[in-house]
Amino acid sequence: MKTPLSWLKEYVDIELPTEELARRMTLAGLEVEEIRYVGYPLPEGDKRREAKITGFAWDPDEIVVGAIHEVMPHPNADRLVLCRLEDGEEEHTVLTGAPNLFPYKGKGELDSPLKVAYAREGATVIDAYSESEETEYTTIQRKKIRGVDSYSMACSERELGISDEHEGIIILDEDAPTGLPLVDYMGDVVFDIAITPNFARDANIIGVAREIAAITGQELRYPDLDVAQRGDPIQGKVKIEITDPELNPRFAFGLIENVKIQPSPYKVRLRLKLSGVRAINALVDATNYAMLELGEPLHAFDYDILQARAQEAGAAAPTIITRAAKQGETLVTLDDEERQLDDFTVLVTDQSGPLALAGVMGGAASEVHEETTNVLLEGAAWNMINTRRTVMSQNLPSEAAYRFSRGVHPELAPQGVWRGLKLMHEWAGGTVSQGLVDEYPLPPEDPTVEITPGDVRRWLGIDLNVEEIVSILESLAFTCRVSERLSVNGEQSSVNGEQSSVNGHQSLTTDHYSLITVTTPKHRLDIGAGVVGKADLMEEIARVYGYDRVPETRMADALPPQRGNRELDIEEKLRDMLVNLGLQEVISHRLTSPENEARRFPAGEAPKEVYAPLVNPISPERSALRRSLLASVLNTVEGNYRIQDRVAIFEIGPVFLPHEGEELPVESPRLAMAITGPRSLPDWGTAGTREMDFYDLKGIVETALGALHLDGIRYERGGNPSFHPGKCADVFVGEEKIGSFGELHPLVRENYDLPETTLAAAVFDLSALTALVPTLFDVDSIPNQPPVLEDLAVVIDEDVPAEKVAALIRQTGGKILTDLRLFDVYRGDQVGEGKKSLAYSLVYQHPERTLTDKEVAKVRKSIVYRVERELGGKLRE
């Protein structure tokens, strides 16, 4: 919210330097995001700032209030005029093309001179003709324009950095003192304040001024609402019918007659502009000004139009009815849009139909216009939820809707109307009718909350006495009543009843047994009741006391039971292990599309899968939650292979699996890996290393699972359709399948923008895996008996899996076979077609004694015998 300091200063004295004020406001919750200097010098130097600093300074010696006494034609140019201007020191001839001076051309000496912003020779102003994005400046120099000397100028708003307006020059109010430096006359500083939803009550000058008063210890002044009511009583001229007080707790009308539509004073228009609101005419400006000042949005109706509509409907006077819109109803709003209305939209209507979207925007048919003379001014309170829904549904954000959709206290309605009428009368003349028509069927309950200094201690960790607490709350307009309480067996109870009033609490000394009964002021809707209200008051106390004054303490409270997080511990261990194995961790977008993920199956073979789709995706590529982590890592490889041919990655994260009958999808943690490219990084010493394949990935899998000490891992030929059917394994722990891996199916690879190099990938179900990880494992003693080492090669049919041979050897070797390692696989002439040779090194060792050659030979013989008999192999000599 853009807030001119000059306006705030009408209601609170400000003694702090500007930036210090901004800092204090920011700490108290009114974050000042930008400080804009309008005319005043910007702070100099390179030191740190409380907010973004912007603005343009007007040199007090060179930019002053000037008075134009006569506007004369230019001898050589129709589009230019010459002004006889006095600047408090001497008279000048000033040349300008400002269209708003043309009406005065050739009229001779003006009855009352036009006051303007005059820039003397040598003054620096903003270059209004620059096309640069950045603001550029220009210094006014003497030159001849169409044969006439020009050395100074009357400025537009753009030239002074006030607004973008450059259609004409600024014409100031008549009372501007000629020769006064312009900055002294109308310089300002504008704070742009970020208003959080709970500070909606402060989205106005009085609200901000009240906060400043509280945090700086000043008194708040209140706007003048006293209006001379010289007209007839308003009663009988309009009726109000509220059909649902929940939607419309209060509705008030005031009437002003015989106004004259004209511009409001320049200073008013300037203030509105600096506040970010367009100046229109005195009537509209008055409603906006009163709203910005008090926070009560107003709406002005042309009374004669309403009267005419009433008579057409056969009534003597208009009856204004507020109600929810009906199905199919429409309204043309004052932006000339025809709007289809929702049943939650609240309407202001009369006997003939809708007039306005309550609290959001007026209708075109009944708004004030250039010929309006009689104005009915509405101040009301509207249900914030309905207002909010209407704003969203109609996409109609407005200053009024902003406030009503965050809650405006109904007490403000008549205040706003009186303030609006007073300003209209000041700026547009007319006669204000006596009284208001005011329907107020649903006054809000202004909560009363009981707090004690002990509560302050318990919530905030600070010791404040009753006087300090009361003083803080009263500075924000809360009403406090203090009563004495006694503690009986630790329970507090009220025995003496009310002891002292707001002004009489100085006699109390037993602070911790004093009860403060706090009543919410009639402009706030954000304070709750009971314990919620207590929390709300704690925030107010802490803010005004100063968050920075609250000490830092370390928690003295009991520690909670130790629960640990086993799943995360195992995940982190896996991450470390995979990183140690040379894999890069990636984290992908979890929003994807079913089409993208279907690519992980051979074309035409994707099974039907149920996704959790988004109602409001931001793009078709991110339209659903992922079901496959394999798809995620394949996307990453695809995105990287053009940059580097070696990619080795893993990702840990959930996939989202909707289940019939379950409210929310199952979030199942997965681990996926993908490797492709050369085994080592390209460098000058290791040219031509081989590509990574199934066995590289299997090595990673074995090592990672080995690090978790999983018992009984088995690899079986797998059937994962993403992988090459001949190069795919399922991983089991006991009977439980925990994952699968393999080389990518060639038809799947074709679905991706990938080169024809081998890509091996894996997916694991982490919840299955985690459940199987043992907490503890046994460590074998280091044997002190010498081992017997020997090698053994067997020739066997190609289709006998190696694991089967190894299992047989292990089983036959029994306890004394302590290690078995495959060190060579050979196929070729020496073993014959359809055969392979598997060469193992074996370690025999007995824990307690030295093995004899005889014992070892016996075991070896059994192994060979079983290989021959059970697997049809034979010893390779």
Add this chain to the structure above:
Amino acid sequence: MLEKIGEIKKTALDALAKIEGEEGLDQWKVTHLGRSSAIMDVFKNMGSVPKEERGNVGRTANQVKQALQAALDEKKEALHQAEIQRALQEEKIDITLPGYAIPRGRLHPTTQTLREIYRVFADMGFQIYRSREVETDEFNFQLLNFPPHHPAREMQDSFYVDSGEERGENPILLRTHTSPGQIRAMREFTAENPDNPPPVRIILPGMCYRYEQVSARSETQFTQVEGLAVGHDVTFSDLKGTLSDFARRMFGKNVDSRFRASHFPFTEPSAEMDIECFLCGGAGCSVCKHTGWLEILGCGMVHPNVLSNGGYDPERYSGFAFGMGPERITMLRYHIEDIRYFWANDMRFLEQF
């Protein structure tokens, strides 16, 4: 005979002196000390030496043999030393050539930052609690004191999940913050002992989602770490102490922090914590927008409604909560300009960590 032995010795030593490389020594040993060498012949032919001379000849021959062996050892050692000296002189590599590349894995930068956060809070007794990413409106908003149509919801535009059924004001959505985990954790703990639930000290990390246009400054998904401490005597000053301690551990032991009043529906009082800009030391720079402060986290005392919804009686328990964005912290620390880098998984980004 003795003369002949002298000759043998001289011949052998002369030959030895001429040898220039270690490879010649073996041949010399065969020739001059081997089985059929001249000196060995002396021993073999001892029978032909007159009896009275045998003692003298044998002694002398033995001395010569030993002398030759010693000369050989000495020569061997000298040549070995000479060889090492030569190698040290001559063998020189270009030490400026790059080392052989070794593939290395790394943790994602977000994981790295998360782990630092975990560690600091673990030291202060906070345990890690993880919770689901797809939530109901009830858990993501309503139980956290955001009633339907609450204005604060505007700051957290949600992705909604199509559940195929009309759910009214309790649609399914992707959590916009990790805070629904507060409710799930508190309910889990209060179920254990509803009348006297245990204190809570947890952090809740995880992925969150917001409906936002993707740009260098905002992404549709981001991680968050939430913290929650609940007990009989947890105060706003404890909140300040805990988070200031965190800032000093995370950003430097002299880093100053400040707390500004702010608003979150699920905390009251609420605050934003700024830390002194660690890039300029608080002097003002472009990163801190010349304010000297960096906004790091939002925090506050847990709202009574939230405590109640978790099963904790707000008249007996109080607590504080906070939330921060690991990506933002990572970006500030490493001068990362574009948040989109985090999930784009470009190796040229990830391999810099």
